[in-house]
Amino acid sequence: NAGVTQTPKFQVLKTGQSMTLQCAQDMNHEYMSWYRQDPGMGLRLIHYSVGAGITDQGEVPNGYNVSRSTTEDFPLRLLSAAPSQTSVYFCASTRRPGLGYNEQFFGPGTRLTVL
Amino acid sequence: AQSVTQLDSHVSVSEGTPVLLRCNYSSSYSPSLFWYVQHPNKGLQLLLKYTSAATLVKGINGFEAEFKKSETSFHLTKPSAHMSDAAEYFCVVSVNNAGNMLTFGGGTRLMVKP
Numbered sequence: 510n511a512g513v514t515q516t517p518k519f520q521v522l523k524t525g526q527s528m529t530l531q532c533a534q535d536m537n538h539e540y541m542s543w544y545r546q547d548p549g550m551g552l553r554l555i556h557y558s559v560g561a562g563i564t565d566q567g568e569v570p571n572g573y574n575v576s577r578s579t580t581e582d583f584p585l586r587l588l589s590a591a592p593s594q595t596s597v598y599f600c601a602s603t604r605r606p607g608l609g610y611n612e613q614f615f616g617p618g619t620r621l622t623v624l
Numbered sequence: 625a626q627s628v629t630q631l632d633s634h635v636s637v638s639e640g641t642p643v644l645l646r647c648n649y650s651s652s653y654s655p656s657l658f659w660y661v662q663h664p665n666k667g668l669q670l671l672l673k674y675t676s677a678a679t680l681v682k683g684i685n686g687f688e689a690e691f692k693k694s695e696t697s698f699h700l701t702k703p704s705a706h707m708s709d710a711a712e713y714f715c716v717v718s719v720n721n722a723g724n725m726l727t728f729g730g731g732t733r734l735m736v737k738p
Contacts, residue, residue: 542725549633551714551728552668567725599667613726615668 510535513616515600521622522590530585530619532600539605541583542567542613543575545596552599558583559605590623597621626651626717630729638737643687643702645732647715650696656718657698658726659689663711671713674698685709710736 516531534541539560544552544567554567558577572594574586583602587594600616631646649655659671672683679691689700698715715729 544726544728549730551628551716551730552726553728554725557725612670612673617667 512536513600513602513614515598515616515619517619518617519620521624522587523624524591526590527586527588528590530587530598530600530621532583532585532616533581534583534600534602534614535581536602536604536614537580538602538614539580541577541600541602543573543583543585544599544601545569545594546599546618547596555585555598592623595621595623626655626727628715628717628727628729630713630715630732632732633730634733634735636735636737637705639707640704643700643705643709643734645700645713645715645734647698647700647729648696649698649715649717651717657689657691658716658718659683659687659698659700660714660716661711662714662731668714671700705734705736707736707738710734 513534542557543555546552553569555569555573556567556575558564561577561580564575564577577583598619601613603613627650629648637643654676657674660668661671662668671687672681672689674681674691682688687702689698691698712731712733714731716726718726
């Protein structure tokens with residue numbers, strides 16, 4: 510299994526440009542999430558999905574859109590990039606909860622710079 | 625609401641000496657707590673987790689943490705630091721049992737001197 514994969518690894522955008530960060534998992538996990546990591550603030554939840562066709566907002570959703578058309582993929586879209594969106598983005602997945610806590614598996618991250 | 629405070633943004637130890645990374649949490653119900661480690665330019669790896677079983681939790685690479693409800697703490701310790709332990713460590717609380725909504729502390733960067 511490849512686990513959680515993210516592309517691209519690095520990206521530089523100009524203010525106002527749009528782009529999509531890709532995330533895929535091959536573990537048949539139903540739950541997927543997007544986080545951003547900023548210095549001194551840990552990771553903050555942007556959007557999450559509990560299954561195909563179902564998404565919801567996290568702590569910092571403004572400026573980002575998501576969709577979940579398949580179980581495997583959970584892309585994150587920036588419609589009009591702003592310098593405040595310069596960050597490292599992590600995608601994570603976990604299976605549907607059963608008994609006890611389910612570990613989240615994280616992708617390697619995408620480092621985004623907005624000029 | 626749940627929150628996590630990591631009391632030190634940077635910790636420096638010498639190789640072979642003990643490690644203590646401090647974490648306090650706030651939760652309106654019995655929390656699930658975790659420590660994740662992030663090595664430079666890498667993703668996050670789960671070190672250990674507390675989910676209301678034993679209060680002393682053992683993790684990978686010799687790390688352990690003790691859940692103390694009276695002190696609302698979940699400090700991470702290791703008896704003897706190794707150079708490979710140099711990384712950033714995150715204390716995390718789960719908002720729900722599903723585990724898909726995590727609240728992270730600000731992180732503690734551990735430096736290990738030879």
